Amino acid sequence: xxxxxxxxxxxxxxxxxxxxxxxxxxxxxxxxxxxxxxxxxxxxxxxxxxxxxxxxxxxxxxxxxxxxxxxxxxxxxxxxxxxxxxxxxxxxxxxxxxxxxxxxxxxxxxxxxxxxxxxxxxxxxxxxxxxxxxxxxxxxxxxxxxxxxxxxxxxxxxxxxxxxxxxxxxxxxxxxxxxxxxxxxxxxxxxxxxxxxxxxxxxxxxxxxxxxxxxxxxxxxxxxxxxxxxxxxxxxxxxxxxxxxxxxxxxxxxxxxxxxxxxxxxxxxxxxxxxxx
Numbered sequence: 324x325x326x327x328x329x330x331x332x333x334x335x336x337x338x339x340x341x342x343x344x345x346x347x348x349x350x351x352x353x354x355x356x357x358x359x360x361x362x363x364x365x366x367x368x369x370x371x372x373x374x375x376x377x378x379x380x381x382x383x384x385x386x387x388x389x390x391x392x393x394x395x396x397x398x399x400x401x402x403x404x405x406x407x408x409x410x411x412x413x414x415x416x417x418x419x420x421x422x423x424x425x426x427x428x429x430x431x432x433x434x435x436x437x438x439x440x441x442x443x444x445x446x447x448x449x450x451x452x453x454x455x456x457x458x459x460x461x462x463x464x465x466x467x468x469x470x471x472x473x474x475x476x477x478x479x480x481x482x483x484x485x486x487x488x489x490x491x492x493x494x495x496x497x498x499x500x501x502x503x504x505x506x507x508x509x510x511x512x513x514x515x516x517x518x519x520x521x522x523x524x525x526x527x528x529x530x531x532x533x534x535x536x537x538x539x540x541x542x543x544x545x546x547x548x549x550x551x552x553x554x555x556x557x558x559x560x561x562x563x564x565x566x567x568x569x570x571x572x573x574x575x576x577x578x579x580x581x582x583x584x585x586x587x588x589x590x591x592x593x594x595x596x597x598x599x600x
């Protein structure tokens with residue numbers, strides 16, 4: 324296949340460093356979807372308030388912050404940069420899964436949208452009652468699958484595969500964080516185990532990529548030079564982003580969630596003791 328016949332990745336051709344900040348992804352379908360979800364959440368939160376079951380303001384603020392970060396990750400110049408650099412693609416995934424998704428999950432999006440769509444109510448119920456360990460295993464399976472060289476390469480040849488990667492990874496992360504954030508005290512051990520499993524598997528995958536002696540990802544073999552990196556250095560940087568900051572952030576947030584669960588359990592026990600007296 325000639326170079327002219329090669330498919331153009333969803334985020335476009337590899338950008339040059341001097342033109343990067345002019346390369347925003349203004350796909351109208353994507354922007355429309357982002358706005359639609361925002362409007363649905365706002366409408367659902369307003370209806371919930373009128374029905375006396377309003378979401379706390381901190382949850383709403385968390386959703387909007389997380390959704391803004393999610394939008395930035397997919398429409399900013401990080402999108403075309405991820406065509407050039409594996410490290411940028413990994414960074415994008417970490418922003419979506421470890422910053423955007425937990426903030427959105429804390430905002431209870433399905434609970435809010437349930438006031439607009441009954442189907443969302445069923446999803447919210449399922450997410451809240453999801454097993455943290457099962458959610459962690461699903462996220463792990465998708466993370467390893469989409470960072471295997473062959474599926475990863477397909478995301479550069481097909482827009483459908485590209486969005487399948489993003490939607491399944493983000494969806495699994497959202498499902499996992501929802502199961503952790505709203506976990507009852509009875510699932511404290513499951514939260515610990517899920518946090519350890521997720522941090523360990525991310526660390527292992529990042530380590531394998533970082534310590535590889537050869538470049539693994541064909542789409543970046545000819546695109547890293549403009550950024551002063553060899554393909555192997557680019558992959559080592561990407562692996563390190565997943566290995567160290569990635570698993571550390573997940574473990575830290577998981578421990579905060581565990582602290583919240585145990586703290587609320589202790590508080591309730593104290594209240595019960597005071598009432599009994």
